[in-house]
Amino acid sequence: MQLSGCIDGTTASGVVQPRGCKVTDERVTSEIVVPAEATTVWGALTDADELRQWFGAEIEVDARPGGDVRARWPDGGRAVGTVEVAEPDARLAFRWRHVEGVGFGSRLGAASRVEFVLESVDGGTRIVVTEAPVEFAFVGGGAG
Amino acid sequence: MTDVDSVFAALSDPTRRQVMRCLAEAPTTATELARQIPVSRQAIAKHLIALEEAGLVASDLDGRARCYRLTPGPLTDAMGWMADVGGEWDRRLAALRRHLRSDPAG
Numbered sequence: 001m002q003l004s005g006c007i008d009g010t011t012a013s014g015v016v017q018p019r020g021c022k023v024t025d026e027r028v029t030s031e032i033v034v035p036a037e038a039t040t041v042w043g044a045l046t047d048a049d050e051l052r053q054w055f056g057a058e059i060e061v062d063a064r065p066g067g068d069v070r071a072r073w074p075d076g077g078r079a080v081g082t083v084e085v086a087e088p089d090a091r092l093a094f095r096w097r098h099v100e101g102v103g104f105g106s107r108l109g110a111a112s113r114v115e116f117v118l119e120s121v122d123g124g125t126r127i128v129v130t131e132a133p134v135e136f137a138f139v140g141g142g143a144g
Numbered sequence: 145m146t147d148v149d150s151v152f153a154a155l156s157d158p159t160r161r162q163v164m165r166c167l168a169e170a171p172t173t174a175t176e177l178a179r180q181i182p183v184s185r186q187a188i189a190k191h192l193i194a195l196e197e198a199g200l201v202a203s204d205l206d207g208r209a210r211c212y213r214l215t216p217g218p219l220t221d222a223m224g225w226m227a228d229v230g231g232e233w234d235r236r237l238a239a240l241r242r243h244l245r246s247d248p249a250g
Contacts, residue, residue, distance in 0.1 A: 028226050028229050028230035028233065029230075030230060030233035030234050030237055031237070032237040032238070032240070032241055034240065034241045034244045034245075035244065035245065036244040040244065041240075041244065044240060044243060044244060050243070053243050054236065054239040054240045054242070054243035055236055055239070055240075056232075056235065056236060056239065110148075110149055112229075127237060127240070129233050129236075129237065131229050131233065133148075133149060133152050133225075
């Protein structure tokens with residue numbers, strides 16, 4: 001009910017706007033409020049047994065800076081990554097790279113950064129997740 | 145790297161986004177763009193090269209002037225990535241919510 005998937009930011013006009021959301025910088029954001037304490041949510045984001053129950057992939061997150069992230073989807077897709085930020089009950093960020101599978105089309109092999117931010121609110125915890133590409137073809141190049 | 149990456153990179157620069165906004169209104173020349181956007185014509189030319197490399201603009205010779213226009217095809221790929229990835233997270237967060245509701249600890 002409080003689910004909202006949104007692509008935010010600004011860009012050129014005249015661009016299609018999927019699902020009524022504003023388009024675009026180079027990131028996507030989705031958020032939801034869940035009826036649970038932040039510490040319970042943290043457990044669901046970091047415990048392998050819990051992750052398996054909702055993530056849609058076999059995923060392991062070693063929730064400490066430098067810890068490994070490994071995900072395997074039922075269709076054979078695979079991603080590997082590294083935890084960058086792990087503040088229990090508050091913030092979890094990792095970079096991952098899809099190394100097998102076709103689900104992400106031309107993004108295969110490129111890395112993106114995923115960040116969860118947890119905030120206690122009336123009725124539970126707000127979870128905001130952001131995913132953004134971190135590798136560009138010509139970062140800082142040319143016309144900057 | 146990938147086409148989608150180059151589109152994101154092209155759009156990550158505010159001046160390039162401004163160039164695209166101008167071109168979305170009407171095809172025009174680098175000289176005219178430099179009049180509308182407060183940067184030098186040389187800077188505009190560099191941005192146009194970056195946008196052309198990303199496949200977001202194309203140019204034609206119109207008499208002696210080179211006229212630039214938007215070719216939004218690659219945007220569709222970038223938007224596709226955003227819709228895919230955004231949709232994945234929407235689904236995952238909804239599943240997380242169901243999981244937390246059914247979890248006795250939640």
